[in-house]
Amino acid sequence: MPEDSAAVTMFRMVIAQGRSLIHQRDEIERLAHARLADDVDYQLLRNIPGIGPINALTILAEAGDLRRFNHHRQFLKFCGLDLATCQSGTFRGRTRLSKYGNARLRRTFWMAAQVAARQRDNSFRDKLGRYIAGHADDADRRRKAMTALTAKMARVAHAVIKTGTEYRPFLERSDARWKDPSLQVP
Incomplete structure (x- = not known):
């Protein structure tokens, strides 16, 4: 394609817009970290x-x-991550998310769960793996698994703030055999 073609011009505009958005995101992250660096929560x-500076800022701003x-x-109900069933008389409908809560919090936890599921060695990725085991091609099951991960992300955020303890990637149990196959009793 020639350098002065419309397609090349449009492509350059799209690339410039993407770079501008990345620069704006980096600036928001810098400002959030500068203002909240001393905040324990x-x-x-x-x-x-999965929770970066912008997600942490959004959670604190939206949830208080x-x-x-x-x-x-x-907290799950406040986020709209609780389950609800429509029913009338003997009719019982499908159980699904209520979505009556804060949509920005729900979206923030959804995006954080997406990021956490792609990272290595954390309980969120393990839960996703257990949920879709044997059904890797089932898009509906993957969507349900991501919804379960989103709810778990909200539960963990609540627990971490409420107890004031740092996140641990895996819950330590008194019985160490649960995770290490070499310690399994035959």
């Missing part, structure tokens, strides 16, 4: 896989103080 959220939710189910 921000630091705790940043330790969770997560300690006000006595139970993680209350």
Whole structure:
């Protein structure tokens, strides 16, 4: 294609717009980190896989103080990640997400779960693997698995803030044989 063609001009415009958006995102991340670096809740959220500066900022801005939710189910309902079933009389419909909560929080946790599922060695990726095991080609099952991961991400964020403890990639159990096959009793 010639350098002065319309296609090359449009391609350059799209590339320039992409670079501009990346620059804006980097600036937002820098500002969020500069303003919230001393915030304990921000630091705790940043330790969770998939939650970067913008996601942590969004969670804190949209949810406020997560300690006000006595139970993680209350927080899931606030996010719109609770299950609801439409029913009338003897009719019982499908169970699905209620989506009555905060859409920005739901989207933020969804994006964080997408990132965490692609990272190595964390409990989110393991849960995804267990959920879609044997059904890797089933798009519906993968969507349901990502929804379950999103709810788990919200539960973990609530627990980390509520307890004030850092995220641990895997919960340590008193019985070490559960994870290490070499320790399994025959």
